[in-house]
Amino acid sequence: MADTRAGFVALIGEPNAGKSTLLNQMVGAKVSIVTHKVQTTRARIRGIAMEGSAQIVFVDTPGLFRPRRRLDRAMVAAAWGGAADADVVVLLVEAHRGLTEGVRTIIEALKDRLPARTRVALAINKIDRVKAEELLGLSKTMNEAYGFEKTFMISAEKGYGVKDLKEWLAAELPEGPWFYPEDQIADLPMRMIAAEVTREKLTLRLHEELPYQLTVETERWEERKDGSARIDQIVYVARDGHKGIVLGNRGETIKAVGKAAREELTEFLGRPVHLFLTVKVRPNWLEESERYSEMGLDFRDGD
Numbered sequence: 001m002a003d004t005r006a007g008f009v010a011l012i013g014e015p016n017a018g019k020s021t022l023l024n025q026m027v028g029a030k031v032s033i034v035t036h037k038v039q040t041t042r043a044r045i046r047g048i049a050m051e052g053s054a055q056i057v058f059v060d061t062p063g064l065f066r067p068r069r070r071l072d073r074a075m076v077a078a079a080w081g082g083a084a085d086a087d088v089v090v091l092l093v094e095a096h097r098g099l100t101e102g103v104r105t106i107i108e109a110l111k112d113r114l115p116a117r118t119r120v121a122l123a124i125n126k127i128d129r130v131k132a133e134e135l136l137g138l139s140k141t142m143n144e145a146y147g148f149e150k151t152f153m154i155s156a157e158k159g160y161g162v163k164d165l166k167e168w169l170a171a172e173l174p175e176g177p178w179f180y181p182e183d184q185i186a187d188l189p190m191r192m193i194a195a196e197v198t199r200e201k202l203t204l205r206l207h208e209e210l211p212y213q214l215t216v217e218t219e220r221w222e223e224r225k226d227g228s229a230r231i232d233q234i235v236y237v238a239r240d241g242h243k244g245i246v247l248g249n250r251g252e253t254i255k256a257v258g259k260a261a262r263e264e265l266t267e268f269l270g271r272p273v274h275l276f277l278t279v280k281v282r283p284n285w286l287e288e289s290e291r292y293s294e295m296g297l298d299f300r301d302g303d
């Protein structure tokens, strides 16, 4: 497609401003769970949203604005690297708190740290908490403190104004091909997401011990009458020795992995999940085309 757009957007603001709520509104929980651990070189990707023919990639931004220790300063500098790479930055402030000391500090940092080409928009959030008259005054005060490209009045929680903001962001991004295939981010089947969650917990638990030749598949997904879901997954490893690593002493590794995965899936689905994990040795799984399609890969691409 010739007229696609793609770019990076950083949401910044004081703690509690509503960044996560806004992100979830724009991205949808399904996509953010898949992308929130993906790393780019400079910034962590929090989520990806599609708007018309544009792909908006949201990146993580600094949480600390007045770092005291050297280590904290170094971390903030790295995080600002992510914001500086962004095409657009959105500063989120709370309508009922206005131009606080913390917001002033962020504005100073914007002036110091961002390249001149970065566009910065203001989103006044939680407008459901104040009277309309107050908003005009706040918008004026904020725009005197910084030359924002545009000002949006939104309620991330209720969804007011979010669509306008998203459309504006999409139009601001540079023309170019998408960074991620659309189907990869939008249509990931639930069973694949569930397998990815378990794989992630295995990675966290096993670190470098993790057998490289390991894959997780959701074998069965049963919706139960009581509203819960029963999910059966198989962890395929290539060798007997790997099975022992994944099970752990008296099965404690796989038990902990199952518990962590079940908790995340329960929260994600918003209903109880019963998760059953089985570890199987399948020496040739790397050569089986079925394993690849379960991962959303094309077996032939591996030739």
Ligand SMILES: Nc1nc2c(ncn2[C@@H]2O[C@H](COP(=O)(O)OP(=O)(O)OP(=O)(O)O)[C@@H](O)[C@H]2O)c(=O)[nH]1
Pocket (backbone or CB within 6 Å): 013, 014, 015, 016, 017, 018, 019, 020, 021, 022, 125, 126, 127, 128, 129, 154, 155, 156, 157, 158
């Ligand atoms: N009334 C109201 N509350 C909101 C709105 N948006 C977010 N909140 C609430 O504000 C609180 C903070 O929201 P988060 O999205 O967690 O804020 P955050 O900026 O991600 O916070 P940190 O993770 O601490 O940086 C939550 O209790 C939200 O429910 C809104 O539009 N209106």
